Every structure is written in C-alpha cells, then in structure tokens.
Amino acid sequence: MRALFPLAILALPLLAQHGRYLSDSNNPAIGDPVAIAAGTKLFMGSCAGCHGPDGGGGARGPNLVRRSLWHPLSDDAIFQVVRKGVPGTDMPPTKLADDQTWNLVAFIHSLTGPASSNPVPGDPAVGKAVFWGAKAGCGNCHAIRGQGGSMGPDLSNVGGSRPLAVIREGIVEPAKDLYYLGNEAATVVFKNGQTLRGVAKNRSNYSIQLVDTTGVLHLLQMNDVKSLTLSASTPMPTDFATRLSKAELRDLLAYLAAQDTRAADAKGSPQ
Amino acid sequence: MKLLLSLLLTLAASAQVRHEDVAQSPGTDWLTYAGSYNGWRYSPLSQINAATAKNIVPKWVYHVPGARGLRSSPLVYQGVLYITSGNSIHAVDARSGRLVWQYADPRAKEAGPNRGAAIWADKVYFTTSDNYLTALNRHTGAVIFSKKFADVEKGTTSTSAPVIAKGKVIVGSAGGDGGMRGFVMALSADTGAELWKAYTVPAKGEKGAETWGNLLEWGGGAAWLSGTYDPELNTLFWTTGNPWPDYNGSVRMGDNLYTCSLLALDLDTGKMKWYFQFTPHDTHDWDAQSWPILVDTEINGLPRKAVLHANRNGFFYALDRVTGEFLRATQLIDKITWAKGIDDKGRPLMLPNSEPTPQGNWVCPSVKGATNWMGQSYNPGTGLLYVLTLEQCGMYYRSSQEPQPMKNFSGGGATEEGGQVILRAFDPKTGKRVWEYPMTGLGRMWTGTVSTAGNVLFSGDDDGHFVALDAKTGKNLWHFNIGETLGASPITYSVDGKQYVAIASASAVYSFGLFEPASGVEAPVIQFKTN
Numbered sequence: 047m048r049a050l051f052p053l054a055i056l057a058l059p060l061l062a063q064h065g066r067y068l069s070d071s072n073n074p075a076i077g078d079p080v081a082i083a084a085g086t087k088l089f090m091g092s093c094a095g096c097h098g099p100d101g102g103g104g105a106r107g108p109n110l111v112r113r114s115l116w117h118p119l120s121d122d123a124i125f126q127v128v129r130k131g132v133p134g135t136d137m138p139p140t141k142l143a144d145d146q147t148w149n150l151v152a153f154i155h156s157l158t159g160p161a162s163s164n165p166v167p168g169d170p171a172v173g174k175a176v177f178w179g180a181k182a183g184c185g186n187c188h189a190i191r192g193q194g195g196s197m198g199p200d201l202s203n204v205g206g207s208r209p210l211a212v213i214r215e216g217i218v219e220p221a222k223d224l225y226y227l228g229n230e231a232a233t234v235v236f237k238n239g240q241t242l243r244g245v246a247k248n249r250s251n252y253s254i255q256l257v258d259t260t261g262v263l264h265l266l267q268m269n270d271v272k273s274l275t276l277s278a279s280t281p282m283p284t285d286f287a288t289r290l291s292k293a294e295l296r297d298l299l300a301y302l303a304a305q306d307t308r309a310a311d312a313k314g315s316p317q
Numbered sequence: 318m319k320l321l322l323s324l325l326l327t328l329a330a331s332a333q334v335r336h337e338d339v340a341q342s343p344g345t346d347w348l349t350y351a352g353s354y355n356g357w358r359y360s361p362l363s364q365i366n367a368a369t370a371k372n373i374v375p376k377w378v379y380h381v382p383g384a385r386g387l388r389s390s391p392l393v394y395q396g397v398l399y400i401t402s403g404n405s406i407h408a409v410d411a412r413s414g415r416l417v418w419q420y421a422d423p424r425a426k427e428a429g430p431n432r433g434a435a436i437w438a439d440k441v442y443f444t445t446s447d448n449y450l451t452a453l454n455r456h457t458g459a460v461i462f463s464k465k466f467a468d469v470e471k472g473t474t475s476t477s478a479p480v481i482a483k484g485k486v487i488v489g490s491a492g493g494d495g496g497m498r499g500f501v502m503a504l505s506a507d508t509g510a511e512l513w514k515a516y517t518v519p520a521k522g523e524k525g526a527e528t529w530g531n532l533l534e535w536g537g538g539a540a541w542l543s544g545t546y547d548p549e550l551n552t553l554f555w556t557t558g559n560p561w562p563d564y565n566g567s568v569r570m571g572d573n574l575y576t577c578s579l580l581a582l583d584l585d586t587g588k589m590k591w592y593f594q595f596t597p598h599d600t601h602d603w604d605a606q607s608w609p610i611l612v613d614t615e616i617n618g619l620p621r622k623a624v625l626h627a628n629r630n631g632f633f634y635a636l637d638r639v640t641g642e643f644l645r646a647t648q649l650i651d652k653i654t655w656a657k658g659i660d661d662k663g664r665p666l667m668l669p670n671s672e673p674t675p676q677g678n679w680v681c682p683s684v685k686g687a688t689n690w691m692g693q694s695y696n697p698g699t700g701l702l703y704v705l706t707l708e709q710c711g712m713y714y715r716s717s718q719e720p721q722p723m724k725n726f727s728g729g730g731a732t733e734e735g736g737q738v739i740l741r742a743f744d745p746k747t748g749k750r751v752w753e754y755p756m757t758g759l760g761r762m763w764t765g766t767v768s769t770a771g772n773v774l775f776s777g778d779d780d781g782h783f784v785a786l787d788a789k790t791g792k793n794l795w796h797f798n799i800g801e802t803l804g805a806s807p808i809t810y811s812v813d814g815k816q817y818v819a820i821a822s823a824s825a826v827y828s829f830g831l832f833e834p835a836s837g838v839e840a841p842v843i844q845f846k847t848n
Contacts, residue, residue: 192454192461200459206424247457252838253413263417263456265396265410268841278845307451307463308424 071121075148076155079165085153088146096136101157102211106136111211114158124151161213161303162205173301176294182286184298190305196261197245197281199229206306213302217295220282231277232256236270246276332395333438336483340548345811347393350433350478351692352808355611356545356554358694358767360809364816365831366771370785370794372832376817377414380825381407386804387821388430388763390478390692392441393810394455398819400826401431401443401478406451408441408458411819412812414828418458422451426469432543432690432805433478435486437506444475444488450509464509472497472535472723477543481506482553482584493539493558494602496532496722501540501555501580503587513587517557517575528571535722536569537561538576542606542690547622547638552590553582554611554624554638558604562720562728564673564713565600572597577605579626581641591641593663595628600672601655601680601713602731603629606690610702614745616644625745627693627704629686632659633748647748649688649741650706652681673713673729683711683733685760692765692806694774699788701742701751703766703774709736736760738779742791752791756780765806767818775818777803783820783827799827 075081090099096107103109119127128150131139140147156164178185178194187198204213232246234256244258254266254274283289290298334348342348343360352358365373381387381402389401398411405421427446434443440452440461448467453460466488467473476491485503493499499517504510517538519525526533537560544555557580560566560573577596580589596603610625616635624638631653635644643663655671671680691705711733720728740754758779768774774788778796781803785795799822807820819828 189454189457189459192459196454196457196459200454200457202460202463247417248410248415250413250415251841253410253415255410255415255417257457261454261456263397265412265417267412269836269838271841273842273844275844275846278847307422307460308449 073121073148073151075145075152076121077163078152081149081152082156082165085149085151088142088150089153092140093150100211101154110154111157111209114209121151121155124154157211158209160206160306161208161210162306162309164210166210166300166303168296168300170297170301170304173297173299176290176298177301182290182294182298187281196257197231197259201302201305203307204305205303206308210299210303214299217298218287220280221284229281231281233275234266234271235273237272334394334436339481343810346395347391347808347810348436349392349480350390350435350543351545351608352767354482354546354548356608356695357610358692358765358806359696359769360767361770362809362811362816363769363771364811365769365773365809365818367773367787367794369831370773373785373795373797373818373829374832375797376828376830378825378827379407379409379414379416381821384824386430386823388432388476388804389821390433390765390806391808391819391821391826392434392436393808394436396812397455398810398826398828399434399436399441400821401434403428403431404445406434406441406443406453408455409826411810411817411828414826420451420453420458420460422449425449427474429474429476429491432476435479435481437481437484437486440506442479442481442486442506444479446474446476448473448475450479450486450488450504452509462509464504466502466504466509466511476541480543480546482546482548485512485584487544487553489540489543489555491539491541493537493541493561493604494563494727495725496535496537496561496720497539498534498536499538499540499557501553501582501587515580515582515587515589517580519574525574528574530569530571532561532569532720535561536573536576539604545609545611546584547611550639551584552638553584554609555580555582556605556607556609556626558606559599559602562726563600563602564715564727564729564731565717565720566598566672567717568720568728573599577603579605579609579624579636581638593636593641593643595626595632595634596630597664601630602684602727603686605629607688608693610693610695611638612695612745616746623745625695625702627688629682629689630656630665631682631687633704633743634663635745635748645748649704650682650708652708652710654681654710673715673731675715677712677714679710680713681710682707683709683736684713684731685709685733689763691763692767694766694768695745696768696774696788698770698772700744700746701788702745703740703742703768703776705765705776706739706741707736707760708739709733709760733760738762740766740776740786740791754786754791754793762803763805764803764820767807767809769809775807775809777807777820781822783807783829797829
C-alpha cells in the first residue's frame with residue numbers, strides 16, 4: 047500500500063498556510079518588488095550558500111519552501127529567525143539593520159506565499175496556449191474556471207493557493223509526494239457486469255464517490271462492486287520536465303501563477 | 318438493488334436543476350434554503366411518520382472541519398448533500414456521510430457564519446463572508462466563477478443562502494449593526510454579473526428619505542436572511558433589518574424607511590411593488606428577519622393570497638401579498654411591554670417608557686426577539702404554522718456618543734436574561750395558538766423546524782436535542798441528544814427510497830433515518846495498476 051496517509055497530512059499545512067500571508071504583518075516590505083529585489087540580493091550573498099539560490103535547499107540548509115509546508119512561520123517569526131538564528135543548528139544569527147532584515151523576510155515570503163501574490167517571470171499568454179495545447183494536454187485532465195477535464199484537481203485557484211515552487215514541483219516532479227487520496231484513477235467493475243472509469247474522490251471499504259471520465263459524479267456502495275482497480279502511482283504524467291522546453295515551462299508557470307479566484311475581478315486574469 | 322443502482326447512474330448523468338425543479342421542490346431532494354420558494358420548510362415525504370418515528374436512528378455524522386457554530390441548512394440533490402460553513406462548502410454523500418469534495422476560501426477578509434448554498438443547472442453557489450458569489454461544478458467542486466458583488470470595506474458582509482429563480486441569484490447584505498446601506502441584489506447564475514440592485518434605504522432626495530436624519534447613507538436595513546418567491550406574481554419577498562445606530566433613535570428621527578420591513582420586489586427588475594414596515598423607528602434591534610411565508614388561506618373570513626410573518630417585535634402578522642395590505646396581527650408571545658397591540662393600519666400602539674436609556678430600560682421582548690431567523694414550517698396537511706418563540710425580556714441601553722460607521726458601535730447595547738424557548742403552532746386563519754411545546758435551556762438556540770406529510774414536525778430544542786413531534790398535537794414522539802447548541806434548521810430528503818432527516822449542530826451534520834438491521838459488507842477486491 048502506498049503512503050497515502052502521510053500525504054493526506056501534507057494537505058493540511060497547505061491549507062493552513064494560506065490564511066497566513068494576508069493577515070500577517072503590515073510591514074511595507076512585504077509584497078513590495080523593490081524590497082523583494084533587495085532581499086534577493088542579500089539572500090544570494092548571505093544565505094544561498096546553505097539554502098540554495100532559490101531557497102530550494104542545499105548541503106547545509108533546508109529547502110525553505112518545503113519547510114514552510116510543515117513549519118509555517120509568520121512574517122514576524124521569520125524576522126526573528128533571521129535575526130537570532132536557530133540555536134543549536136547551523137542556522138546563524140545575523141547583525142543586519144531592521145529594514146535589511148525585512149527585505150529578507152519579504153523575499154522568503156515571496157518564495158513561500160501564493161504564486162499570484164508575487165512577481166513571476168514568463169509570459170502567461172504563451173503559457174495559456176501551452177496549457178490548452180496538444181503537446182502538454184493539461185486541459186484534458188485539469189479545469190480552469192469551468193473549462194477542461196476533471197481527472198485532475200481543479201486549477202482555478204492554484205496561483206492563489208500554492209507557492210510557485212510547489213506548482214513547479216507538481217508539474218515536473220508529480221510523483222514526489224503530492225499524491226493523496228482523492229485523486230486515484232479508478233476502474234470499477236460491478237457485480238452486474240457494468241464498468242465505470244474515473245477518479246475516486248473518496249472511498250472506504252463501504253462506499254466510493256467517483257467522478258467518471260465525463261465529469262459526472264457517481265455514489266457507489268461497495269456491496270455492488272465486484273472489483274476495483276486503482277492506479278498505483280499518480281495519474282499525472284511524469285515526463286513534463288523533458289516533454290516541455292524550459293521556456294514552455296516558465297510560461298506555463300506564469301499562466302498558472304495568475305490563476306487566482308480573487309485576483310480575477312481586480313486585475314482580470316488570462317483565461 | 319441492481320435496478321436502483323443503474324437508475325442512479327443514468328439519472329446522475331442527465332440531471333440539471335431547472336426552474337421547474339426548484340418550483341416543485343422539495344420531493345426527494347431539498348433544492349433551496351427553505352425547501353421551496355414559498356418558504357414552507359415542508360416535505361411530502363412520509364416514510365418517517367407519527368407511527369414510525371419511534372424507530373429513528375442516526376445514520377451518519379459528518380464533522381465539518383474547523384466548524385464551531387454552524388448556521389447552515391443543507392441542500393440535497395441526487396444523493397449529494399451540500400453544507401456550508403464560514404467561507405467553505407462541503408459536498409457529502411447523503412447516504413454515507415462521506416466527503417465528495419470541499420472548497421474553502423481561506424483568504425476571505427471576514428470570518429462570519431454562513432446559512433447555506435443554492436443550486437442551479439449543474440452548479441452550486443455560496444457566498445463568502447466578504448461578498449464573493451462562488452459557483453462550483455456540483456460533481457467535482459471545480460470553480461466556475463467567483464465574483465465579488467459588494468465591498469466589505471463599506472461595512473457589508475454576506476451570511477445568507479442565495480435564492481435562485483429564473484436564472485437570477487438573489488443575494489442580500491449583512492452588517493447592519495455597524496453602519497452600512499442595505500440592499501438586495503440579483504446576479505446572473507451563468508456569470509455572476511450584476512443584474513439589479515435594490516437598496517433597502519433610500520438615497521438623499523428619494524421618496525422615504527424624509528423619514529431619516531443625516532445618517533441615511535449608513536442607515537442599515539440589512540437583508541441578511543434569504544427571502545421567498547411567488548412565481549405567479551413574479552415577486553420576491555425580502556425582509557430588512559434594523560436602522561443604525563441600533564439603540565439611539567434620537568439621531569435618526571422618523572420612521573426610517575425601509576428598515577424592519579417586508580419588501581415585495583419584482584424578480585425581473587428589483588423594483589419595489591410595495592413595502593410594509595413592522596417596527597417604525599426601531600430602537601431595539603428588532604430586525605424583521607424571519608420568514609415571509611406565502612400561504613393561500615382564509616383570513617378574516619375572506620380567501621387571501623397571504624404572506625405570514627412572525628416578527629421579532631412580538632407580533633404575528635398576516636398581509637395580502639398582492640397588495641401589501643395589512644390584514645391582522647396577533648400576539649406571538651405572552652410578554653410584550655412596548656406596544657399594547659397593532660392598530661388597523663398595521664402600526665404598533667406604543668406604550669410609554671420603552672426606549673433604551675443610559676441607565677438601561679427593561680423591555681419585553683429581549684433584543685433576540687420574540688422569534689428570529691430560525692426556520693419556521695408551514696404544513697398544508699395540518700394547516701398550522703410552527704414557530705420557535707422566545708419568552709424573554711432584557712435591558713436596553715443608549716449611548717449618546719457620536720455614531721461613527723463601521724466602528725462596531727451601535728448607539729448603545731442590550732442584555733437578555735433568563736427566558737424560555739417555546740415551540741408554538743399557530744392557525745394562520747385566526748392567528749391563534751393551537752398548541753405549544755415548552756423547552757428547557759438558556760434561550761441560546763437558533764435552530765428551526767421542518768414538517769412533513771408524515772405528520773411529523775422536526776425541531777432542535779434549546780439544550781441540544783433533536784426532537785420529533787406530532788405535527789397535529791405537539792406531542793413528543795422521539796428525541797436524540799446531539800449535545801451541542803443547535804443553530805441551524807433541519808431538512809429532510811430521500812435516497813434509494815429511504816427517507817433521511819438532517820440537521821447541522823454547532824460542528825457537524827447529523828443524518829437520521831429509520832432503523833434497519835445491518836448487512837455486512839464483504840472486503841472489496843482491490844487491484845493496483847501501474848500506468
């Protein structure tokens with residue numbers, strides 16, 4: 047049996063962290079492109095050696111994006127960590143001025159906050175064509191604002207709910223660990239000989255809630271089921287890192303980063 | 318069983334909720350907040366009836382993640398139950414209680430309660446506390462659109478279940494105790510685009526503005542409970558809340574139209590056909606938020622298209638719903654100290670010394686009101702209307718501090734003490750009580766009722782029990798201790814020919830049905846396949 051359980055737990059911190067970024071700190075550096083740029087510079091100089099250039103982890107320091115999934119920190123707490131370090135570990139204290147420290151916090155916030163709230167490189171309009179095009183075929187499985195398939199999670203709010211690095215991982219390393227109950231590709235054979243294929247949104251030993259390949263929900267009782275076949279790995283294709291060019295991936299990410307149910311009304315998102 | 322299964326499969330594939338479906342609701346499904354456009358909370362289901370109610374048992378419980386004070390009345394369509402919590406909606410298998418999908422909007426700028434969802438075509442709708450109407454694919458929970466319809470920065474929040482008629486999603490506005498300008502709005506069910514907006518307080522220079530002082534712009538009149546709809550008259554019936562500042566009337570002399578009123582609005586245009594104000598110049602926070610129930614019956618000896626309304630101010634009204642003409646008012650509760658009755662035009666006959674004062678004034682009913690937004694039920698079989706009433710008095714205080722909008726200041730305050738909740742059955746023909754069911758508790762519940770063709774009335778009580786009463790006599794048939802304060806109204810539905818009754822407690826949804834011996838489930842044969 048695959049490790050469904052720990053992965054289900056991962057979904058919780060993801061949810062928990064969303065609330066954090068908006069209500070947290072009123073420091074003007076947060077979300078300010080100039081402060082983030084200054085913070086990036088500082089990070090490259092003092093922190094990247096341990097945490098990697100994009101905070102993605104290195105030999106002596108953890109991946110800060112992943113860490114925020116299980117150890118979410120408020121902006122103020124990040125400030126304190128940067129200032130005081132983490133005693134007893136390699137994470138050193140710093141002697142930076144307050145505004146410099148806030149610039150660093152703004153940078154870390156931009157790494158770990160929802161992708162839509164940060165500047166993202168790439169052309170969303172080109173990314174849109176990639177998403178809906180035949181080469182990637184994302185739209186066959188994923189829906190955005192009512193268009194697209196239902197075999198994968200809805201991505202209408204992916205930019206409003208996930209850090210950019212997490213979206214990228216979801217695409218290029220889908221098998222890593224974002225595979226949890228609710229996305230299993232399933233084939234049901236009933237005792238009466240009928241067959242049904244789709245995604246098991248939920249299941250137990252007694253019932254199964256399945257969305258078929260046409261997007262229709264079926265509520266089934268296991269007493270009616272003869273056998274159930276489930277995909278042993280994520281249904282999400284695992285070859286996008288090679289199938290797509292660097293530019294295609296960057297633009298695709300820019301498009302997904304803009305998918306935010308709340309930004310749409312203010313800015314108008316590319317759909 | 319086989320037959321049922323294939324039936325379920327084909328039904329699910331073709332089904333779209335249409336206007337006719339909601340207009341005929343409820344049958345096996347429960348498609349709108351009150352079950353039907355007329356606000357009856359009445360179901361023709363009768364498997365659970367006065368004779369079988371003794372066999373009711375819990376079937377499943379769904380714990381809504383993070384919920385503490387649920388206010389939501391569920392919807393059911395095609396075997397799926399939809400329940401909302403603050404800024405989230407959950408689709409649950411109505412037979413098993415298993416989650417199908419959920420959607421949360423944790424970035425909402427408010428965290429208020431939510432009273433329920435709406436369903437139309439293949440979408441379910443709910444509003445966030447900060448006024449986004451969100452439409453989701455009913456099968457998958459995928460977002461179709463999420464559209465902001467009002468500014469939370471202007472003091473407006475959203476708590477009520479939308480009502481959808483002829484492709485128009487009707488939403489209201491909450492926040493009247495902090496200063497705001499109330500409205501009812503129609504949005505397109507396809508796109509969320511605004512179709513019309515009807516303010517409940519006139520603008521400067523408009524008719525009715527002369528009934529205010531200078532606070533017109535922040536006058537309140539929130540519309541925080543869904544209303545009812547008469548398809549034949551193409552009219553919406555929506556109630557409005559208190560004027561602001563709640564307890565200090567000296568800064569807004571006049572009747573303060575159209576607060577504490579019932580509005581009849583044209584569905585297509587939002588134009589006001591008529592209004593009726595229950596409490597002119599209210600100073601006790603007696604919002605008119607309780608159901609305008611549409612019943613055709615005989616009143617004062619004449620057949621009428623009536624609208625019945627049990628008001629927070631202590632009186633039970635009947636109006637002609639075509640013209641708005643006042644027909645009759647009777648006492649909803651025993652203890653009323655602010656008015657000695659209602660005159661033949663429908664205005665209260667005020668008694669002296671009932672205003673809030675700096676030292677506090679003892680007035681009945683209390684600020685919670687003689688009833689409130691708790692779901693009432695009208696049963697065409699018994700011909701009775703069931704209302705949860707509260708016999709309670711309280712102190713009302715006034716502060717002359719300069720009122721500032723959105724500073725959480727309501728010109729004073731109120732406290733309530735003791736009191737008793739009594740579920741009462743009224744005869745709409747006479748306005749008189751037929752029976753009553755007194756409850757124990759602290760007057761803290763907000764739960765409501767549903768009644769059925771099986772002659773059963775379901776209600777929450779004031780100390781956390783779910784109860785079934787004989788709808789004719791009020792005699793207790795069955796009870797179950799949920800053990801939490803109940804703040805939402807029950808519904809009933811049927812799947813695979815089996816009737817269920819569901820209610821949200823503070824933290825969970827409970828679904829009940831008739832006892833059946835269990836049949837064991839064989840361990841499923843599961844294979845894993847690498848793709």
